[in-house]
Amino acid sequence: MxxxxxxxxxxxxxxxxxxxTLETKPLFDELLGLNPPQGSEYTFTNLFxxxxxxxxxxxxxxNALCIRGTDRAGIEFFMIIAKDTEAYLQAVGRxxxxxxxxxxxxxxxxxxxxxxxxxxxxxxxxxYEDDRDNADYVYLASDLIGLRGRKYDGKRNHIRKFKAxxxxxxxxxxxxLVDDCIHLAETWYHSKQDPSLEPDLVxxxxxxxxxxxxxxxxxxxxxxxxxxxxxxxxxLNPDTAVIHIEKYDPAYEGIPQVINQQLCEHICGxxxxxxxxxxxxxxxxxxxxxxxxPVLILNKYRVCL
Numbered sequence: 001m002x003x004x005x006x007x008x009x010x011x012x013x014x015x016x017x018x019x020x021t022l023e024t025k026p027l028f029d030e031l032l033g034l035n036p037p038q039g040s041e042y043t044f045t046n047l048f049x050x051x052x053x054x055x056x057x058x059x060x061x062x063n064a065l066c067i068r069g070t071d072r073a074g075i076e077f078f079m080i081i082a083k084d085t086e087a088y089l090q091a092v093g094r095x096x097x098x099x100x101x102x103x104x105x106x107x108x109x110x111x112x113x114x115x116x117x118x119x120x121x122x123x124x125x126x127x128y129e130d131d132r133d134n135a136d137y138v139y140l141a142s143d144l145i146g147l148r149g150r151k152y153d154g155k156r157n158h159i160r161k162f163k164a165x166x167x168x169x170x171x172x173x174x175x176x177l178v179d180d181c182i183h184l185a186e187t188w189y190h191s192k193q194d195p196s197l198e199p200d201l202v203x204x205x206x207x208x209x210x211x212x213x214x215x216x217x218x219x220x221x222x223x224x225x226x227x228x229x230x231x232x233x234x235x236l237n238p239d240t241a242v243i244h245i246e247k248y249d250p251a252y253e254g255i256p257q258v259i260n261q262q263l264c265e266h267i268c269g270x271x272x273x274x275x276x277x278x279x280x281x282x283x284x285x286x287x288x289x290x291x292x293x294p295v296l297i298l299n300k301y302r303v304c305l
Contacts, residue, residue: 015098017057017068020047022213024058031065031081036237039300040136040277041110042081045214045234045244049206053199061094063087069109077109077302085118092119096305108303110134116301127304133281136298137289138240139274144264144292151293155257162254166223170262173218173230178208180227181220185247204245207232216244219263221255228252229259233267233274241268242275260292 011027012018028044040046047056047067054069063083070076078095082088096106110131111119120126147155162168173181182205189201207216214234221229229248236242243263248255268274275298279286 011058011060011065014059014061014066014094017059020044020051020056020058020067022048022210025213027060028065028081031063031083034083035081037081037112038114038136038237038240038298039110039112040236040242040244040275041079041134042112043234043236043242043244045207045216048210048214049203049244050199052202052206061091064091066091066095071109075107077107079108079110080115085115088115089118089122092305106305108305111301111303113299113301116303119303123305128301131300131302134278134300136278136300137276137292137294138296138298139276139292139294141241141264141268141271141274143295144261144274145269147261154291155261158254158257159261160254162252162258165254166252168228168258169222169225170266171220171222172266173208173211173220173232175211177220177227177230178211181208181218181230181247184227184230184249187249188247204247207245217267219259219266221248221259221262223252223255229255231259231263233263235271236275239271240273240275241271243268243277 010018010021011024018024025044028047032042032044037043050056054071056067056069058065058067064087065081067079067081068076069079080088080091082091092106092108099106111128116128143152171177185201185204185208189197207214211218211232216232216234218230218232220227231243231246233241233243246256246259248259264274273295276289276292279289
């Protein structure tokens with residue numbers, strides 16, 4: 001197998017692991033460009049902005065990157081970004097052998113279906129489970145932009161009410177708006193009075209602070225000149241954009257429908273599909289995502305070797 005070029009990064013070679021920093025982004029981009037992902041977790045942005053919560057670290061494995069993390073329950077898990085399926089299976093084999101020496105099991109989280117199928121062929125006795133809470137919601141971009149048909153009547157009504165009640169303006173997020181967006185995110189967090197949401201605030205700050213370095217694009221809705229909603233997105237693969245973050249002031253009726261439609265129109269309009277990530281088992285969030293009529297629920301799996 002042809003090896004990917006050696007890039008000048010700070011990522012160590014297995015079994016040593018390195019911090020995920022902006023300086024390590026080129027190697028992630030190289031592999032993700034060779035083998036574009038389907039699941040929303042497999043972007044450098046997601047790994048970078050959530051590294052504090054999950055303790056993400058990475059290492060090189062020939063034609064793959066191995067990411068190690070710890071979930072909220074304290075369980076160590078791994079994710080793999082690989083040049084192709086062969087490289088993915090080779091990385092899994094090396095990891096499995098390493099953890100076996102320690103007398104533990106290898107746990108792979110957020111495994112895409114294409115890799116699950118390959119693993120099942122390689123390991124007939126594979127133990128795995130559907131991870132519904134982390135399944136991604138995928139939509140036709142044309143649906144989220146046009147909101148056509150009876151199934152979107154409610155969304156259009158909310159947007160009409162917002163436009164009738166408020167003096168608003170759309171803006172692409174520039175460096176000049178970053179501080180205002182951070183202020184809105186902090187206000188959102190404090191209004192929730194829920195300490196468990198602090199990692200979300202940290203991730204949002206990271207995304208906004210490193211907007212340019214991460215290659216993110218975003219939309220903001222201003223009411224009377226003040227940012228009252230914003231959303232951030234980027235390319236996931238050649239035909240799909242992924243929306244990472246969306247925050248809004250709920251005091252403005254219709255604003256969540258407005259920011260979603262406007263981001264899709266202005267930032268994601270050149271893509272066929274839009275991935276709005278997962279619901280994390282939150283019933284309210286699940287209802288909201290289902291109400292936009294996804295064309296695909298992208299399944300992911302937990303695997304134990």
